[in-house]
Amino acid sequence: MATRPSSSAASEAALRARTRWQRIARQNQVALTGVLVGLVLAIGLGTQRAPGWFPVTACLVVVVLAALLLRYQAVLVVGIVAAGMTWLLWWGGSTDVTQGDLLAVTLAAAASAWFALGRQGPPLRGATGGLMIVDLRDRLAAHGRIPALPDGWRVESVVRSAHADAFSGDFVVSSTHRDGPELEIVVVDVSGKGQEAGVRSLQLSGAFGGLLGAMPREQFLPAANDYLLDQVWDEGFASAVHMSLDQGTGEYWVASAGHPPPVHLHAGSGAIEVLDTIGSPALGVVDALACRGVTGRIEPGDILMLYTDGLVDAPGLDLEQATDRLLGVAEAVLSTRRGGADAVLDALRSDEGDDRALVLVRRE
Known part of the structure; x- marks a missing residue:
């Protein structure tokens, strides 16, 4: 060797x-x-x-x-x-x-x-700066495109920036394995908002996209944490949730780092399950990150929901109340098939001052 x-x-x-x-x-x-x-x-x-x-x-x-x-x-x-x-x-x-x-x-x-x-990096101004912003935004969106999936599976991904800015600190990265039916999706919430958070998101999305699928799923978040620690940023942390799905069996594995827990909507029983992935700090905070994965199975009609905290940061509500509100909207919109990811965000009317990202993994 x-x-x-x-x-x-x-x-x-x-x-x-x-x-x-x-x-x-x-x-x-x-x-x-x-x-x-x-x-x-x-x-x-x-x-x-x-x-x-x-x-x-x-x-x-x-x-x-x-x-x-x-x-x-x-x-x-x-x-x-x-x-x-x-x-x-x-x-x-x-x-x-x-x-x-x-x-x-x-x-x-x-x-x-x-x-x-x-x-510190000067702000982008003028016509050239505007073109650079558009280019960076398009590159960030390209990193979040969901690859083609086999019949029976559908993934919706929506990212909305705070105050409708060009950049969002939330982003999505996905990958499929060439030698198997595995789909991996990562939803990340970078600290900060606006252009600076967007530039950091672009860098991280490229790096995370390179890591995703290149190592065992249990090693991804620790590797992402090491990468983030090596960056010299004033605001150097991010939360993330990582899902690995076997599209043949519907079995999934999910882990998070300082991120809101995913939600599994069961079509058969009508139950809404909040997955217990809380326990690890955000990326870029500690040197040795230990994440605990949770497993489950997506049956036909089920939906797995990954999201950022912009969906549960509601003025006048504590975290538990805001989470209950999200679950109520998800049941009313998704369980009844009245709409998808955009409809959930519209129904929530969450704080426009925060970035929001929502991914729905649906088995038909």
């Missing part, structure tokens, strides 16, 4: 170590900002008492570290403290601070702030 070159392995290890340190820094911004500001003040004190050991230009190292590890606002704080302290030493008549030192520290603080601001 071929082995990966050692240089490639070393590069991968270095990349994983770097992203891990970036993740730790992202999760401890206040503490890290305090440490770097303390270093700047310590350098200032050292410049006064032992300039040979503590030149004021040592602040440049701290400013660079801030630009690499902190968000824009924190970088700005460190830069202002470094430049302000240097100017105070110079105005105070310190002979160990030259005009060149003053210029170097001030420019470094400004450059670090500019770098951190650019890293």
Whole structure:
């Protein structure tokens, strides 16, 4: 069996170590900002008492570290403290601070702030930005298309964005196995709303689409969690529900991570079953994600419903009341075959300020 070159392995290890340190820094911004500001003040004190050991230009190292590890606002704080302290030493008549030192520290603080601001990603504006938004939206929709299914199966998928924005933080990814009758569907709710959440959704949908079907079903959510942890995002978490269905027998397996539980509507008995998949935190929160799968069987006439929390976030209702409301609508619309996914969303009249996604897996 071929082995990966050692240089490639070393590069991968270095990349994983770097992203891990970036993740730790992202999760401890206040503490890290305090440490770097303390270093700047310590350098200032050292410049006064032992300039040979503590030149004021040592602040440049701290400013660079801030630009690499902190968000824009924190970088700005460190830069202002470094430049302000240097100017105070110079105005105070310190002979160990030259005009060149003053210029170097001030420019470094400004450059670090500019770098951190650019890293946040400027908004898309103008005609070119509009075309990019349309293209990204279409790509995200393409990732969520349900593949062709055998006779007897039908899947409906509807995603609506908050305030009818071009982007949604909710998305759907699906895959069928070439060597078997298995269908896999993942419904994801990315933190945040609008364009930023939509861009993160596009990246995650592409990555999750590559993972889906490439590994045993039990490994998908942990692998998705690892991928999300490696991203350096201010809002770096997402909830997800993953379903694997044998289209030959109707047997399914479903697991979730910080996501509302799926609902199984039984045509034979008329029962509405809420699947107990709650227990795992959202993706991108803990290093080792453990998910517990639930199994069942979709009989002819049954419907399995996967959805995001936008359907159960209703003003004036707690979670239990909102879930009961969803189940009532599902029974009135789906069990009586009066409509499908769009009809459920229309009947709910859920909060337009939140993204919503609904997938119905129906066996005819």
